[in-house]
Amino acid sequence: MSLNGLLSMAASALLRNQVALSVTGHNVSNVHTEGYSRQRVTMVTEAPSDSRAGQIGNGVNIDSILRQVDEFLIREVNGSVQDLSRWEEQNAIMAQVETVLTESEDFGINKLMNDFWNAWSDLANEPSGLTERTALLNTAESLADAFQSRAEALEEINQGIDNEISVAVDEINSITTQIADLDKQISLAEAGNAMSANDLRDKREKLMDELGGYLDVEYLESTGPDGQLEFHVYLSDGRSLVDGGTSYNLNADSFLPDSQYHDVQLEGSSATSGSILADVTKGKLVAWIEVRDEHIPEILSQLDQLAANLAVEVNKLHIQGYGLDGSSGNRFFETLPVSTWGNNENQGDVMIEGGVMDLTQLTMDAYRIEFTSPTEFRVINETTGEPLANPDGAVDDYTWDYTSGAPIRFDGLEINITDGDTTPQAGDVFYVDPAKNAAKHLSPASEVLADTDKIAAGEVPEAGDNGMAIMIQELQTTTIMKDGTVTFEMYYGSTVSLVGVLKQEAELNEDHYTAVHEQLNTLKLSTSGVSLDEEMTFLMKYQYAFQASSKLVTTTDELYQVLLGMLNR
Numbered sequence: 001m002s003l004n005g006l007l008s009m010a011a012s013a014l015l016r017n018q019v020a021l022s023v024t025g026h027n028v029s030n031v032h033t034e035g036y037s038r039q040r041v042t043m044v045t046e047a048p049s050d051s052r053a054g055q056i057g058n059g060v061n062i063d064s065i066l067r068q069v070d071e072f073l074i075r076e077v078n079g080s081v082q083d084l085s086r087w088e089e090q091n092a093i094m095a096q097v098e099t100v101l102t103e104s105e106d107f108g109i110n111k112l113m114n115d116f117w118n119a120w121s122d123l124a125n126e127p128s129g130l131t132e133r134t135a136l137l138n139t140a141e142s143l144a145d146a147f148q149s150r151a152e153a154l155e156e157i158n159q160g161i162d163n164e165i166s167v168a169v170d171e172i173n174s175i176t177t178q179i180a181d182l183d184k185q186i187s188l189a190e191a192g193n194a195m196s197a198n199d200l201r202d203k204r205e206k207l208m209d210e211l212g213g214y215l216d217v218e219y220l221e222s223t224g225p226d227g228q229l230e231f232h233v234y235l236s237d238g239r240s241l242v243d244g245g246t247s248y249n250l251n252a253d254s255f256l257p258d259s260q261y262h263d264v265q266l267e268g269s270s271a272t273s274g275s276i277l278a279d280v281t282k283g284k285l286v287a288w289i290e291v292r293d294e295h296i297p298e299i300l301s302q303l304d305q306l307a308a309n310l311a312v313e314v315n316k317l318h319i320q321g322y323g324l325d326g327s328s329g330n331r332f333f334e335t336l337p338v339s340t341w342g343n344n345e346n347q348g349d350v351m352i353e354g355g356v357m358d359l360t361q362l363t364m365d366a367y368r369i370e371f372t373s374p375t376e377f378r379v380i381n382e383t384t385g386e387p388l389a390n391p392d393g394a395v396d397d398y399t400w401d402y403t404s405g406a407p408i409r410f411d412g413l414e415i416n417i418t419d420g421d422t423t424p425q426a427g428d429v430f431y432v433d434p435a436k437n438a439a440k441h442l443s444p445a446s447e448v449l450a451d452t453d454k455i456a457a458g459e460v461p462e463a464g465d466n467g468m469a470i471m472i473q474e475l476q477t478t479t480i481m482k483d484g485t486v487t488f489e490m491y492y493g494s495t496v497s498l499v500g501v502l503k504q505e506a507e508l509n510e511d512h513y514t515a516v517h518e519q520l521n522t523l524k525l526s527t528s529g530v531s532l533d534e535e536m537t538f539l540m541k542y543q544y545a546f547q548a549s550s551k552l553v554t555t556t557d558e559l560y561q562v563l564l565g566m567l568n569r
Contacts, residue, residue: 321456321468
């Protein structure tokens with residue numbers, strides 16, 4: 001080998017070891033950078049030169065600079081992020097719900113119900129007592145306030161969840177846009193050469209974990225028609241969120257049918273657009289959906305049923321009793337408003353409203369009015385699933401005739417549907433629920449608040465009679481709820497137990513998936529994480545190699561000087 005060749009080999013070795021030192025320094029610099037994968041330089045020998053004595057090596061070259069990663073572990077960690085995020089969020093929200101229904105000593109619903117029944121017992125002992133009547137009203141107001149505060153707190157949690165979903169949709173769109181942009185950058189950086197865009201791939205991997213925190217996704221990298229690698233991100237049902245350099249946005253602009261809360265829909269072609277909620281099974285999004293659309297509505301429904309049945313059962317007896325002033329027919333609780341609303345997807349433009357026609361006939365069941373044509377409809381008891389017969393029709397006639405504004409009467413209710421710009425259309429659905437929002441509206445009736453003498457303690461209009469107070473107090477131990485199988489106290493106890501079970505389920509799952517995620521992440525970091533001890537070893541190795549290469553340059557220079565000196569003699 002000539003001196004020129006030797007000098008070229010030395011210079012090449014210097015440059016290659018300098019690159020290796022730079023990569024090692026890059027690793028050390030990013031030891032605390034989240035999502036960074038350590039990189040390694042792979043060196044190979046240069047093609048040798050032939051000589052009479054044999055092949056002579058020409059030094060070293062860099063074959064690649066690659067991330068040290070295990071693709072299987074990357075996918076497993078991403079999957080564990082999806083599971084853990086779901087249960088972390090669900091546990092946090094259920095902790096809030098559990099706090100709302102905590103039975104404090106002074107303001108728990110069970111305690112206040114006991115105080116309410118005890119107040120009726122005190123009134124039965126002293127039916128003419130002003131103190132007992134005033135105390136009864138105070139306990140009734142405290143009980144109503146407790147129901148109202150819990151219902152409002154639960155609705156605030158649900159509204160907060162709905163707002164979180166809208167914010168999360170924007171964040172998801174930002175993440176998928178960044179992933180699509182990174183895919184373009186990676187394709188451009190890796191086009192036409194064997195080098196890997198390591199840092200860009202780390203950023204993309206980190207964004208995929210962030211995306212997995214919101215919802216369950218799958219991804220793959222494939223070769224596009226021009227030979228470049230393309231990155232694809234799919235929802236669990238196969239619809240694309242990212243397709244190469246193109247991302248598809250989600251939106252939370254529309255409402256769910258029969259709901260005041262937002263749907264989440266995928267924007268795209270008609271074949272792929274539409275709601276994604278039914279297909280999301282992991283991530284924060286499914287936690288929000290499950291709590292917002294299932295758990296809290298169920299808890300609120302049970303609170304409403306308890307408040308509604310309490311008010312109705314007390315009123316049914318109270319209106320039959322007599323007050324100190326001899327009056328009868330007075331309510332003890334205000335008549336609860338009947339909730340009516342139409343499905344958000346109805347085609348007709350009509351108005352619906354309802355009220356109580358006969359307090360004694362109320363069932364507290366929920367109902368659905370389904371229009372089969374602009375002039376006919378059916379009434380379904382949603383609680384029992386049974387259709388209601390038309391009172392004006394033949395036996396077993398379940399089709400009702402519609403006339404705009406004509407009252408629709410069933411089970412103590414009177415409903416009015418009135419045409420707006422159009423008549424109801426076939427397929428339009430309306431809902432009637434006398435118990436919905438009862439917890440928020442429970443309050444003592446205006447007549448007894450204005451005059452405690454109208455509180456009916458007597459079963460007959462005779463001074464000192466306490467028969468009605470005793471009958472109302474006995475409601476405490478009467479099995480009224482759940483088709484007459486449990487008492488008010490037992491029913492509320494089952495509601496509190498439901499919350500406890502849901503909270504425990506979320507907590508246990510969070511603990512489980514935390515352990516799984518930590519174990520997988522530890523395995524991943526053992527492959528891709530930066531170890532300062534290891535990097536120091538490589539730093540010293542490349543430093544010595546660099547110094548040796550420098551020595552080779554110096555030695556070659558000395559040989560040149562000797563040769564030039566000989567030529568100048």
